Amino acid sequence: MGIHNLGYRHWQGDRTSSAFHWLVVAENGIRRAWGSSWLRRMLFFAWLPSISMGFLIFLYEQSESGSPASRATLLQLSPLLMDSDTDIRNTRSGVLDLLTKSRESPGEARHTFWSSLLLTLFRRSQPFILIPMIGIIAPPLISQDIRSRAFLIYFSRPLSRTQYVVGKLATVLFYVFLITLLPALLLFCTGVLLSPDLSVLSSTLDLPLRIFAASVVIALPTASLALMLSSLTVESRFAAFAWFSLWIFGAFTASLITNAQWGAPDSGLRYLSLFELFSDVTATILDPDLGDREIVEQLSVLTVITGVSMAVLIRRISAPLQA
Amino acid sequence: METLIRLEEVTKIYGTVLGVNDVTLSLPPGGYGLLGPNGAGKSTLLNLLIGQLSPTRGSVSVMGENPRGNNRLMKHIGFCPAYEGMYARVSGLDWITYLLRLQGHPRKAARERAAECLEMVQMQHAMEKWISKYSRGMRQRTKLAQAIAHDPQFLILDEPLSGLDPVGRSTVTSFLKKWVDGGRSMLIASHVLHEVEAVTRSFLLISDGRLLASGTASEVHQMLLQVPMEIQIWCSDPRRLAASIVTDTHTHTVSITGSGAENPLTVSTANAAQLASGLNTWIPEAGITLHRLATSDDSLQSLFNALMKIHRGEM
Amino acid sequence: MNKLITSFQYELRRTVSSTRVLWWIVLSAFPILIPVLLQWAWNRDRTPDFREQNRPQTNIAIEIERSSELPSARRPRRPRLDDADSFTANNDDEWRSRRRGRRGPPPEEYLPTIWSVIFFVTGPSVCCAMSVLLTAAPAVASEIEQRSWIYIATRPYGIQTMMLGKYLTAVLWGITSSIIGVSVGLLLTESAQRLQIWQTLVGLSICSAFAYAAVYMFLGAILPRRAMVLCVIYTAIAEIIIGSFPAVINRFTVQYRLRALLVEWAPVSKEFRSNEAVDWYIGEQGSGNHLVWLAVLTAITLTLAVQLAQRREFAASVEGDL
Numbered sequence: 001m002g003i004h005n006l007g008y009r010h011w012q013g014d015r016t017s018s019a020f021h022w023l024v025v026a027e028n029g030i031r032r033a034w035g036s037s038w039l040r041r042m043l044f045f046a047w048l049p050s051i052s053m054g055f056l057i058f059l060y061e062q063s064e065s066g067s068p069a070s071r072a073t074l075l076q077l078s079p080l081l082m083d084s085d086t087d088i089r090n091t092r093s094g095v096l097d098l099l100t101k102s103r104e105s106p107g108e109a110r111h112t113f114w115s116s117l118l119l120t121l122f123r124r125s126q127p128f129i130l131i132p133m134i135g136i137i138a139p140p141l142i143s144q145d146i147r148s149r150a151f152l153i154y155f156s157r158p159l160s161r162t163q164y165v166v167g168k169l170a171t172v173l174f175y176v177f178l179i180t181l182l183p184a185l186l187l188f189c190t191g192v193l194l195s196p197d198l199s200v201l202s203s204t205l206d207l208p209l210r211i212f213a214a215s216v217v218i219a220l221p222t223a224s225l226a227l228m229l230s231s232l233t234v235e236s237r238f239a240a241f242a243w244f245s246l247w248i249f250g251a252f253t254a255s256l257i258t259n260a261q262w263g264a265p266d267s268g269l270r271y272l273s274l275f276e277l278f279s280d281v282t283a284t285i286l287d288p289d290l291g292d293r294e295i296v297e298q299l300s301v302l303t304v305i306t307g308v309s310m311a312v313l314i315r316r317i318s319a320p321l322q323a
Numbered sequence: 324m325e326t327l328i329r330l331e332e333v334t335k336i337y338g339t340v341l342g343v344n345d346v347t348l349s350l351p352p353g354g355y356g357l358l359g360p361n362g363a364g365k366s367t368l369l370n371l372l373i374g375q376l377s378p379t380r381g382s383v384s385v386m387g388e389n390p391r392g393n394n395r396l397m398k399h400i401g402f403c404p405a406y407e408g409m410y411a412r413v414s415g416l417d418w419i420t421y422l423l424r425l426q427g428h429p430r431k432a433a434r435e436r437a438a439e440c441l442e443m444v445q446m447q448h449a450m451e452k453w454i455s456k457y458s459r460g461m462r463q464r465t466k467l468a469q470a471i472a473h474d475p476q477f478l479i480l481d482e483p484l485s486g487l488d489p490v491g492r493s494t495v496t497s498f499l500k501k502w503v504d505g506g507r508s509m510l511i512a513s514h515v516l517h518e519v520e521a522v523t524r525s526f527l528l529i530s531d532g533r534l535l536a537s538g539t540a541s542e543v544h545q546m547l548l549q550v551p552m553e554i555q556i557w558c559s560d561p562r563r564l565a566a567s568i569v570t571d572t573h574t575h576t577v578s579i580t581g582s583g584a585e586n587p588l589t590v591s592t593a594n595a596a597q598l599a600s601g602l603n604t605w606i607p608e609a610g611i612t613l614h615r616l617a618t619s620d621d622s623l624q625s626l627f628n629a630l631m632k633i634h635r636g637e638m
Numbered sequence: 639m640n641k642l643i644t645s646f647q648y649e650l651r652r653t654v655s656s657t658r659v660l661w662w663i664v665l666s667a668f669p670i671l672i673p674v675l676l677q678w679a680w681n682r683d684r685t686p687d688f689r690e691q692n693r694p695q696t697n698i699a700i701e702i703e704r705s706s707e708l709p710s711a712r713r714p715r716r717p718r719l720d721d722a723d724s725f726t727a728n729n730d731d732e733w734r735s736r737r738r739g740r741r742g743p744p745p746e747e748y749l750p751t752i753w754s755v756i757f758f759v760t761g762p763s764v765c766c767a768m769s770v771l772l773t774a775a776p777a778v779a780s781e782i783e784q785r786s787w788i789y790i791a792t793r794p795y796g797i798q799t800m801m802l803g804k805y806l807t808a809v810l811w812g813i814t815s816s817i818i819g820v821s822v823g824l825l826l827t828e829s830a831q832r833l834q835i836w837q838t839l840v841g842l843s844i845c846s847a848f849a850y851a852a853v854y855m856f857l858g859a860i861l862p863r864r865a866m867v868l869c870v871i872y873t874a875i876a877e878i879i880i881g882s883f884p885a886v887i888n889r890f891t892v893q894y895r896l897r898a899l900l901v902e903w904a905p906v907s908k909e910f911r912s913n914e915a916v917d918w919y920i921g922e923q924g925s926g927n928h929l930v931w932l933a934v935l936t937a938i939t940l941t942l943a944v945q946l947a948q949r950r951e952f953a954a955s956v957e958g959d960l
Contacts, residue, residue, distance in 0.1 A: 413651075
């Protein structure tokens, strides 16, 4: 090629399809986040509850098979490990009732017990990992790119803004699924493996789908909300602060209003708390008997949160860079 | 003050990374250049000197005192780091006034002195603007102004000329030269050799955390004559001269890139002094006209290259 | 002293940005929002139309009886500090029966206690603590992140002065947001002894800001890169969970001291004071004792924060960031 030919030269090598460009952004984000030793520790702790609950399934299945020692241990342990605030069936007497009921309809009782365990996992253990974990991963994801003017580098390549957003979203979703979807599926598989035979699948086959749905319902709004906060500032600490504030203020507001209201709590005000919102929705998804059944309002609120967050996020990324 | 810097068997280790490796050094007051490639340990050495790091082994003394946590010493040291790190949403004038007030200057005097220093580095036109609006060169000059503002006895500068345009480079270089000529001490770290040469002729050469050489340029030039180096010779008949040069037992290689007289003869020798005296004999004997003889002796580059090669065991 | 004043003024001026002011407004609005929401809910519950419309769904008597079948949010919970009845009732059954069928605002005599507790939670405990967290936690991290640390560190007593300047800035942000939030919130409420409640909360806001700012600065100096996360985790685990343990360990938390001072100073009802559950939370020491504890805790954590910042080799972190 002549030295005078200084025009644009097309890349002659192989190219991956543009449909997978977001994967590069996601892969880079996942690898960078993985560098945090705190994150790795959190992931380790996130998997511990599902292991302990797997043990409860083992005890339940053994009790059902008539083992008195397992029955006694289960009755001792379940009030400790299970969410006593979820449903009456999770308490000692509740488990006893379930074991009695399982003689008549073992499939239904098993489904209730397993979904109660899954709900405990989703409601009581995972949020406490999810909040700090997203607080570590998400705040710098976009704010640092804005601060370091990395958009100039990203968007001078064949990468659209949508692909960029999808890549960033996938980074957060990956880690959220690591602590929601995977431990729950692991718990389900543990339950199946520790059961006397594979016939348990017939009564619990819907649970993996329910687990997936519950994970998506948690992951999408949280990831988009956290990324939106990250896109609103160039200082990641403000984004982290905003993220924690949303949960803290929401929880305190709902708690104060619920307890100081002279009568039944107003359901509308409960939506101020993300805890309550996710709690209601996951309960119903995992087993309609555990939740409120009617979760249209809650789902609408979560859809609005996701939609508004994504709209703001895309708008912020599309905005011209400031000097 | 008899000794400006004294390092005794100083080693600094970060985890498994060796920042500075067994450096022993004693320098009287004056101006010095600290040379080394990126990652050589220059910044670590500077951080040891300003007390921001404590040595893993050995002792550091600056102007006779241990710099670590030494508030008294900090009054007499001015430091200009390689990175920017200035607050974005304050003006250069406010920032330097603040730093001067931390040095103990009264408010009015601090502001006046800050303005004076910014004028010295030709920043008077932009000193009221936010630092975020400054160009890279302006930030570099503002950084320098903060380092000299409290009139320190010892100025430590890490890559002070990077990011400056030729005019800015010339301004800052002449300022630093004046500083050294005024009898005050300075240590200037850089990986660009001619930057240091323009300010001082005394230098330290550091690589892989080790001090390779120290002293004035002429002292090291003396040493260079004893070390292997490359010399390029432009003459009327390079092939005839090459035939004479290969007879010298110290000659490693002789190469000619072309056939014409315009192409130099490149000689690699283990003893440059021996080659120089040989040339004095061979050139008149063969009746060759010598057009140009270039060693890199006049530049620190050849010195740096030679010492690095020795250090790596390549020569 | 001059250096400290300079540092404080400079830090304060530097922290006044649109984002920070927005956060200050949001945090100050929290103690205002809660009473507004509550009063709105109480007043709405009082209207006959609302009662009629909501009778089948919201009849608490039915709900309590059905509570064993209902999910958690609909069932009565264990006693809480922010629920006056839970302290004055001797057991769950009494608590349930007291609340049974009630709608609208609580009885007049409970209002000082309820507002004291609510404003304590929203003001000194949440708004003030969050506000100081925003400034104090990243005190070291922000300087390292923007690589300005070295300029301060190479000045005589630079780090000490900067840390104390940032501390005072954090305290000022915290105190003002809490006091303004609580003051406006109290103006919007109807209750006897509002002045005493206000005085109590002003005092508690000052104590909270000084103590939390020191604690957060200390945590931020221990782990600058994860200062915000560490402080939030500390607050959740130590201040909220451990602070509620009926054991000696809760006495080492700021929350315990602030709660105890609230009960000492605020016009809370006798029933509230004498309830056994309250004893779990506050102990029996006098207010002087609690103030000394807070002062000692503040002094120790602040000194440790400054010493840590001074002694740690952050220059290496700056290099690492390059």
